[in-house]
Amino acid sequence: MPRASLDKRPAEVAQMFDAVADRYDRMNAVMTLGQERRWRRAVAATLSLRPGMRVLDLAAGTGASSLPFAAAGAMAVSCDFSPGMLAVGRRTHPHLRFVAGDALRLPFADDCFDATTISFGLRNVADVGRALAELARVTRPGGRLAILETSQPPARALRAMNRVYTDRVMPLIARLFSSDPSSYGYLAESAGQWLDQQALADTLRAAGWTGVGWRDLLFGAVAIHTALRPTAGGARTAG
Protein backbone atom coordinates (compact mmCIF):
# COMPACT_ATOMS: atom_id res chain seq x y z
CA MET A 1 0.00 0.00 0.00
CA PRO A 2 1.29 3.48 -0.77
CA ARG A 3 2.84 5.51 2.03
CA ALA A 4 4.70 8.81 2.28
CA SER A 5 7.56 7.20 0.36
CA LEU A 6 5.32 7.04 -2.72
CA ASP A 7 6.56 10.56 -3.56
CA LYS A 8 2.94 11.59 -4.01
CA ARG A 9 2.65 9.82 -7.36
CA PRO A 10 -0.69 11.20 -8.60
CA ALA A 11 -2.21 7.87 -9.70
CA GLU A 12 -1.39 6.26 -6.35
CA VAL A 13 -2.64 9.26 -4.35
CA ALA A 14 -5.93 9.13 -6.29
CA GLN A 15 -6.22 5.35 -5.72
CA MET A 16 -5.52 5.81 -2.04
CA PHE A 17 -8.39 8.30 -1.73
CA ASP A 18 -10.63 6.02 -3.81
CA ALA A 19 -9.94 3.32 -1.21
CA VAL A 20 -10.96 5.46 1.78
CA ALA A 21 -13.78 7.43 0.10
CA ASP A 22 -16.72 5.60 1.69
CA ARG A 23 -15.63 6.30 5.25
CA TYR A 24 -13.59 9.45 4.63
CA ASP A 25 -16.00 11.99 6.13
CA ARG A 26 -16.48 9.99 9.32
CA MET A 27 -12.74 9.39 9.72
CA ASN A 28 -12.02 13.05 9.09
CA ALA A 29 -14.40 14.08 11.87
CA VAL A 30 -12.59 11.70 14.26
CA MET A 31 -9.06 12.69 13.15
CA THR A 32 -9.78 16.41 13.50
CA LEU A 33 -11.23 15.87 16.98
CA GLY A 34 -14.61 17.14 15.81
CA GLN A 35 -13.15 20.54 14.89
CA GLU A 36 -13.40 20.34 11.10
CA ARG A 37 -16.80 22.00 10.69
CA ARG A 38 -15.66 25.01 12.71
CA TRP A 39 -12.45 25.24 10.64
CA ARG A 40 -14.39 25.01 7.40
CA ARG A 41 -16.69 27.85 8.48
CA ALA A 42 -13.57 29.90 9.33
CA VAL A 43 -12.28 29.34 5.77
CA ALA A 44 -15.59 30.57 4.32
CA ALA A 45 -15.41 33.64 6.61
CA THR A 46 -11.90 34.55 5.39
CA LEU A 47 -13.18 34.56 1.80
CA SER A 48 -15.89 37.18 2.60
CA LEU A 49 -18.31 35.31 0.38
CA ARG A 50 -21.36 36.94 -1.16
CA PRO A 51 -24.19 35.25 -3.05
CA GLY A 52 -23.23 34.54 -6.63
CA MET A 53 -19.46 34.63 -6.10
CA ARG A 54 -17.65 31.93 -8.06
CA VAL A 55 -15.53 29.79 -5.74
CA LEU A 56 -13.27 26.88 -6.63
CA ASP A 57 -12.81 24.29 -3.89
CA LEU A 58 -9.82 22.33 -5.14
CA ALA A 59 -9.13 18.81 -3.83
CA ALA A 60 -12.69 18.97 -2.54
CA GLY A 61 -12.94 15.22 -2.04
CA THR A 62 -16.48 14.32 -1.01
CA GLY A 63 -17.41 18.02 -0.90
CA ALA A 64 -17.50 18.48 2.89
CA SER A 65 -15.11 21.43 2.49
CA SER A 66 -17.44 23.05 -0.09
CA LEU A 67 -20.58 23.02 2.05
CA PRO A 68 -20.06 26.40 3.82
CA PHE A 69 -19.41 28.10 0.46
CA ALA A 70 -22.67 26.79 -1.00
CA ALA A 71 -24.46 27.70 2.25
CA ALA A 72 -23.22 31.29 1.84
CA GLY A 73 -24.87 31.40 -1.60
CA ALA A 74 -21.62 31.19 -3.58
CA MET A 75 -21.46 29.26 -6.85
CA ALA A 76 -19.05 26.64 -5.58
CA VAL A 77 -17.24 24.21 -7.88
CA SER A 78 -15.87 21.14 -6.08
CA CYS A 79 -12.91 19.77 -8.04
CA ASP A 80 -10.97 16.57 -7.30
CA PHE A 81 -9.08 13.86 -9.19
CA SER A 82 -10.23 10.83 -7.19
CA PRO A 83 -13.22 9.17 -8.91
CA GLY A 84 -14.10 7.44 -5.65
CA MET A 85 -14.23 10.66 -3.62
CA LEU A 86 -16.23 12.37 -6.40
CA ALA A 87 -18.73 9.47 -6.51
CA VAL A 88 -19.33 9.63 -2.75
CA GLY A 89 -19.62 13.44 -2.97
CA ARG A 90 -22.16 13.34 -5.80
CA ARG A 91 -24.24 10.80 -3.86
CA THR A 92 -24.00 12.60 -0.50
CA HIS A 93 -24.27 16.22 -1.63
CA PRO A 94 -26.27 16.25 -4.88
CA HIS A 95 -26.71 20.04 -4.66
CA LEU A 96 -22.93 20.62 -5.11
CA ARG A 97 -21.26 20.91 -8.53
CA PHE A 98 -18.46 18.32 -8.81
CA VAL A 99 -15.82 18.46 -11.56
CA ALA A 100 -13.05 15.93 -12.15
CA GLY A 101 -9.68 17.67 -12.46
CA ASP A 102 -6.01 17.60 -11.52
CA ALA A 103 -4.57 20.41 -9.38
CA LEU A 104 -1.54 20.50 -11.67
CA ARG A 105 -3.62 21.06 -14.83
CA LEU A 106 -6.86 22.68 -13.81
CA PRO A 107 -9.66 22.30 -16.37
CA PHE A 108 -10.71 25.97 -16.03
CA ALA A 109 -10.07 29.18 -17.98
CA ASP A 110 -7.81 31.96 -16.69
CA ASP A 111 -9.28 34.41 -14.13
CA CYS A 112 -12.62 32.58 -13.88
CA PHE A 113 -13.05 32.37 -10.08
CA ASP A 114 -13.56 35.17 -7.54
CA ALA A 115 -11.96 33.01 -4.86
CA THR A 116 -10.13 29.70 -4.69
CA THR A 117 -9.51 27.39 -1.78
CA ILE A 118 -7.99 24.04 -0.91
CA SER A 119 -8.56 22.16 2.36
CA PHE A 120 -6.31 19.33 3.48
CA GLY A 121 -5.31 18.76 -0.14
CA LEU A 122 -2.20 20.80 -0.85
CA ARG A 123 0.14 18.53 1.06
CA ASN A 124 -0.93 15.62 -1.16
CA VAL A 125 -0.10 17.21 -4.51
CA ALA A 126 3.11 16.20 -6.24
CA ASP A 127 4.20 19.74 -7.12
CA VAL A 128 3.00 22.35 -4.60
CA GLY A 129 4.46 25.34 -6.48
CA ARG A 130 2.73 24.30 -9.67
CA ALA A 131 -0.62 23.79 -7.92
CA LEU A 132 -0.35 27.27 -6.35
CA ALA A 133 0.50 28.74 -9.77
CA GLU A 134 -2.51 26.98 -11.30
CA LEU A 135 -4.72 28.36 -8.53
CA ALA A 136 -3.36 31.84 -9.28
CA ARG A 137 -4.06 31.38 -12.99
CA VAL A 138 -7.75 30.60 -12.45
CA THR A 139 -8.30 33.27 -9.75
CA ARG A 140 -9.28 36.72 -11.05
CA PRO A 141 -6.85 39.57 -10.29
CA GLY A 142 -7.64 40.80 -6.77
CA GLY A 143 -9.33 37.48 -5.93
CA ARG A 144 -8.55 35.63 -2.74
CA LEU A 145 -7.06 32.24 -1.90
CA ALA A 146 -7.56 30.35 1.38
CA ILE A 147 -5.65 27.20 2.29
CA LEU A 148 -6.70 25.02 5.24
CA GLU A 149 -3.92 22.57 6.03
CA THR A 150 -2.13 20.82 8.83
CA SER A 151 0.79 22.86 10.14
CA GLN A 152 3.33 22.99 12.98
CA PRO A 153 2.55 24.54 16.40
CA PRO A 154 5.12 27.32 17.01
CA ALA A 155 5.59 26.33 20.69
CA ARG A 156 8.18 23.56 21.01
CA ALA A 157 6.25 21.50 23.58
CA LEU A 158 3.06 21.65 21.53
CA ARG A 159 5.01 20.77 18.39
CA ALA A 160 6.29 17.65 20.14
CA MET A 161 2.75 16.76 21.26
CA ASN A 162 1.50 17.29 17.72
CA ARG A 163 4.20 14.96 16.46
CA VAL A 164 3.02 12.27 18.86
CA TYR A 165 -0.51 12.82 17.58
CA THR A 166 0.42 12.49 13.88
CA ASP A 167 2.97 9.68 14.36
CA ARG A 168 1.19 7.55 16.97
CA VAL A 169 -2.42 8.56 17.63
CA MET A 170 -3.58 9.04 14.01
CA PRO A 171 -2.31 5.60 12.88
CA LEU A 172 -3.91 4.05 15.98
CA ILE A 173 -7.28 5.69 15.25
CA ALA A 174 -6.90 4.49 11.65
CA ARG A 175 -6.25 0.91 12.78
CA LEU A 176 -9.32 0.99 15.01
CA PHE A 177 -11.82 2.69 12.71
CA SER A 178 -10.65 2.76 9.09
CA SER A 179 -11.28 0.27 6.30
CA ASP A 180 -7.79 1.07 5.01
CA PRO A 181 -5.38 1.91 7.87
CA SER A 182 -2.27 2.07 5.66
CA SER A 183 -3.72 4.97 3.68
CA TYR A 184 -4.11 6.86 6.92
CA GLY A 185 -0.54 5.91 7.74
CA TYR A 186 0.42 7.85 4.63
CA LEU A 187 -1.78 10.81 5.59
CA ALA A 188 -0.27 10.92 9.07
CA GLU A 189 3.28 10.77 7.69
CA SER A 190 2.56 13.48 5.16
CA ALA A 191 1.19 15.72 7.95
CA GLY A 192 4.40 15.22 9.95
CA GLN A 193 6.56 16.12 6.95
CA TRP A 194 4.54 19.13 5.76
CA LEU A 195 5.70 22.77 5.68
CA ASP A 196 5.36 25.00 8.71
CA GLN A 197 3.43 28.28 8.52
CA GLN A 198 6.36 30.46 7.41
CA ALA A 199 7.57 27.98 4.79
CA LEU A 200 4.10 27.75 3.22
CA ALA A 201 3.85 31.56 3.22
CA ASP A 202 7.20 31.75 1.40
CA THR A 203 6.05 29.12 -1.11
CA LEU A 204 2.88 31.15 -1.76
CA ARG A 205 4.90 34.30 -2.47
CA ALA A 206 7.24 32.37 -4.76
CA ALA A 207 4.19 31.17 -6.72
CA GLY A 208 3.15 34.80 -7.35
CA TRP A 209 0.62 35.38 -4.54
CA THR A 210 0.68 38.59 -2.54
CA GLY A 211 -0.69 39.85 0.81
CA VAL A 212 0.12 36.47 2.34
CA GLY A 213 -0.90 35.84 5.95
CA TRP A 214 -2.11 33.03 8.16
CA ARG A 215 -4.22 32.25 11.20
CA ASP A 216 -3.35 29.36 13.52
CA LEU A 217 -6.03 26.92 14.65
CA LEU A 218 -5.62 24.41 17.46
CA PHE A 219 -2.37 26.08 18.63
CA GLY A 220 -0.95 25.93 15.09
CA ALA A 221 -1.50 22.22 14.47
CA VAL A 222 -3.70 23.50 11.64
CA ALA A 223 -3.53 26.86 9.86
CA ILE A 224 -5.51 28.89 7.36
CA HIS A 225 -3.23 30.75 4.95
CA THR A 226 -4.73 33.58 2.93
CA ALA A 227 -3.35 35.42 -0.11
CA LEU A 228 -4.43 37.65 -2.97
CA ARG A 229 -3.94 37.31 -6.69
CA PRO A 230 -2.04 40.51 -7.56
CA THR A 231 -3.82 43.15 -9.61
CA ALA A 232 -2.02 45.01 -12.39
CA GLY A 233 -1.84 48.00 -10.01
CA GLY A 234 0.16 46.16 -7.33
CA ALA A 235 -0.16 44.36 -4.01
CA ARG A 236 -2.86 44.61 -1.33
CA THR A 237 -3.12 42.78 1.98
CA ALA A 238 -5.39 39.76 2.51
CA GLY A 239 -7.57 40.27 5.57
Ligand SMILES: C[S@@+](CC[C@H](N)C(=O)[O-])C[C@H]1O[C@@H](n2cnc3c(N)ncnc32)[C@H](O)[C@@H]1O
Ligand atom coordinates in the same frame (compact mmCIF):
# COMPACT_ATOMS: atom_id res chain seq x y z
C1 LIG B 1 -7.61 14.82 2.62
S1 LIG B 1 -8.69 14.96 1.23
C2 LIG B 1 -9.48 16.52 1.53
C3 LIG B 1 -10.86 16.58 0.98
C4 LIG B 1 -11.65 17.84 1.35
N1 LIG B 1 -11.04 19.03 0.82
C5 LIG B 1 -11.80 17.96 2.86
O1 LIG B 1 -11.33 18.96 3.42
O2 LIG B 1 -12.39 17.07 3.47
C6 LIG B 1 -7.53 15.36 -0.03
C7 LIG B 1 -8.13 15.34 -1.42
O3 LIG B 1 -7.15 15.85 -2.32
C8 LIG B 1 -7.35 15.21 -3.56
N2 LIG B 1 -6.17 15.44 -4.39
C9 LIG B 1 -4.89 15.14 -4.09
N3 LIG B 1 -4.06 15.49 -5.10
C10 LIG B 1 -4.86 16.05 -6.05
C11 LIG B 1 -4.62 16.60 -7.33
N4 LIG B 1 -3.38 16.64 -7.86
N5 LIG B 1 -5.65 17.10 -8.03
C12 LIG B 1 -6.92 17.05 -7.52
N6 LIG B 1 -7.22 16.52 -6.33
C13 LIG B 1 -6.21 16.03 -5.60
C14 LIG B 1 -7.58 13.76 -3.17
O4 LIG B 1 -8.19 13.02 -4.19
C15 LIG B 1 -8.48 13.94 -1.93
O5 LIG B 1 -9.83 13.88 -2.26
